Amino acid sequence: MDVHLELESGGCFALFGASGSGKSTVLSCIAGIEQPDDGFVRWDGLSFYPPPLPLHLRGVGYLTQDPHLFPHLTVEQNIAFGLAAARSRAESEWLERLRDSLGLADIWKAAASQISGGQARRAGVARMLARRPPLVLLDEPFNGLDRQLRRELLEALEVWRREIGFSMIVVDHESEILERLCSSVAVIAQGRIVQQGSWAAVRAAPIDRVLDNLLRPL
């Protein structure tokens, strides 16, 4: 894998490519779920690698298709997991805003193991945003959701991004979603960035037929 990305503070970068191209591996290396073989990962003056910075010190929000909620906790406990046990009033109000904006009120006290996949995805977004991370990594978070839910999550992310001001790297294989969230795109193929720039530039001159096919609507 050979990837070089630079993201401005508050910016949004899309990683686009075919399945198996290495998009998810890039995010998992930044998050620390996997370790890169070589090179470096730096964010906001912190060196994530080398040496590997412990995950709890990275300040990164990470959401995958499976949000990996903690099954022994309720939805509320999951979302508040990263906050201190004794919450301030401001934090409690923040959680309530997240809860209401993502439609979680009805399942707030439900066990995380008992909710549907779509509800879990929304809870995963709320849990990720609860700590207001400066960098958010999204790995195909809309996969498998119906259009209504996709729209709701997209709108929620756009609203929260404006409010919190986090930087974002998004992975998906659907260009429509990525274009809505990010103005810059890096195209990955076989573990290498093969094209980078604005969506308009990439669409105007796709590097190969595979990319051209991926960019076409169904």
Add this chain to the structure above:
Amino acid sequence: MRSKLARAAAVLFALALLYPLSGLFTQIRSWRWDADVSGPSLASIRVSLGLTSLAMLIVVVLGTPAAVYIARRGVHERLWWQAVFLLSILLPPLALGILLSITFGRVTNTPAAFVGTQVYVSIGYYVLGAVAAFDGVPTILEKHAALLGQPPTAVFWRVTFPLARLGLAVALSVAWVRALGEFGAVVVTAYYPSGMPVQLWVNLQSFGLPAVMPLLLIFLITALPLPWAVHLLAQRRPHA
């Protein structure tokens, strides 16, 4: 027809397994509980329950971090560790007792030797069971907990332990039964102070079956119900 035959065979098998318990109801001479029997028997109950509890505390304190470490190792290192703990489990109790008495030296026939022997005979069961319990906790959950700002100890107490606790309880219950019932090794390393198994043997040798039955009943009551309940609960809630 075939399923009825299979069920009948299963019932017969279950009855055969439960048959030894019928000995509790066998008509024998009146149970004996005079001073010659009750005094040492009550002392053995205190020894067994007290010192086995201490042994279990040592097993948990030493065995849990070991199990956490082993559960997160690669395949080859795990095999090595499993070989070590299997050795402690598979050693014949009498052989283990003889080897421990040589190791303990002057410490034999003391509470320390009693506790040490119980730790040796049971820690392998606990650790291997605890490793299986921790294996059941997906590491991705631990990583997500860390990404939410939790340091390793908080991840363990807030995610790993709650998800593994039922498996840990099963492992500890097996270790408890193993330690409480240990005779072959303890009779060599710690004849004194006598725990329930050794005292049962002494009562049998000295006074016969009537002197054994009261202590046997107490022994079964202290050894069986908790592990039995824990195992049944674990079967009903495997993902608790």
